[in-house]
Amino acid sequence: MTQYERYQSLCRGPWPLPKEYDSELTCFYYDNHRTPSLVIRPVKVEVVFHKPRIFMLRGILSEREMDRLKELAGPILKRATAKNADSGKDEPAHYRISKSGWLSSKHDPLGYVDRIDRRIEDFTGLTMSTAEQLQVVNYGIGGHYEPHYDFGTDEASFTDGKDRNRIATVLFYLSDVELGGATVFPIVGARIQPFKGDAAFWWNLKKSGEGDMLTRHAGCPVLVGTKWVCNKWIHEGGQEFRRRCGLTPNEESYGHSL
Ligand SMILES: O=C(O)CCC(=O)C(=O)O
Numbered sequence: 001m002t003q004y005e006r007y008q009s010l011c012r013g014p015w016p017l018p019k020e021y022d023s024e025l026t027c028f029y030y031d032n033h034r035t036p037s038l039v040i041r042p043v044k045v046e047v048v049f050h051k052p053r054i055f056m057l058r059g060i061l062s063e064r065e066m067d068r069l070k071e072l073a074g075p076i077l078k079r080a081t082a083k084n085a086d087s088g089k090d091e092p093a094h095y096r097i098s099k100s101g102w103l104s105s106k107h108d109p110l111g112y113v114d115r116i117d118r119r120i121e122d123f124t125g126l127t128m129s130t131a132e133q134l135q136v137v138n139y140g141i142g143g144h145y146e147p148h149y150d151f152g153t154d155e156a157s158f159t160d161g162k163d164r165n166r167i168a169t170v171l172f173y174l175s176d177v178e179l180g181g182a183t184v185f186p187i188v189g190a191r192i193q194p195f196k197g198d199a200a201f202w203w204n205l206k207k208s209g210e211g212d213m214l215t216r217h218a219g220c221p222v223l224v225g226t227k228w229v230c231n232k233w234i235h236e237g238g239q240e241f242r243r244r245c246g247l248t249p250n251e252e253s254y255g256h257s258l
């Protein structure tokens with residue numbers, strides 16, 4: 001099967017995983033080393049895949065927060081674009097069919113955006129000062145995002161600028177999807193069915209700082225209904241004392257921590 005066929009097949013339905021794989025999956029309440037806000041309200045974490053490790057944070061957003069994000073995004077949603085490699089211009093691309101918009105806390109006097117940022121900072125232990133703004137995305141029927149990496153794969157993304165590459169992704173699901181619209185990782189066979197209020201979290205970069213090539217993922221075409229998600233891309237800059245480098249090139253984190 002080609003890479004693209006794997007993507008299509010995973011979109012149609014989950015692949016069976018080996019038994020021993022299932023038995024290693026865990027869930028736990030997480031307070032990230034007694035972070036005060038999480039001691040009061042721990043995050044419900046489920047490890048849904050090992051390599052790469054994919055965490056689901058169950059019920060991390062409230063109905064009210066999700067309504068507010070959609071309300072803020074409504075007026076600024078625009079057809080998503082991507083850089084055309086030939087012309088160098090940003091234009092709509094067939095491989096990414098959706099509308100999206102960036103939310104600034106400046107446009108949210110009620111403080112929802114700031115509060116969500118703080119929650120992400122609390123459960124990841126990472127600074128949001130170098131992260132991108134929240135990106136709200138809406139897919140209609142047929143909307144999709146073909147396989148891609150969230151981190152830049154060119155040399156410059158790893159070295160240029162003080163914030164450098166996207167170290168981790170938080171992908172919030174702001175809606176259920178009636179049919180289709182799963183998030184899939186075609187190299188490894190992971191598949192996430194969107195559940196309103198949950199978020200997926202994964203590291204794009206290994207502890208060595210190299211890109212994790214297993215994190216290639218996609219948003220499957222929506223067949224029935226609409227799909228709302230919200231991305232938070234966290235950058236490498238500023239995390240030097242928050243996520244330590246690995247001692248070996250492929251060191252991974254294990255146990256009850258993200
Ligand atoms: O919509 C999804 O499930 C995935 C979205 C995504 O990967 C992205 O926006 O980078």
Ligand SMILES: [Fe+2]
Binds near residue numbers: 148149150217
């Ligand atoms: Fe992505």
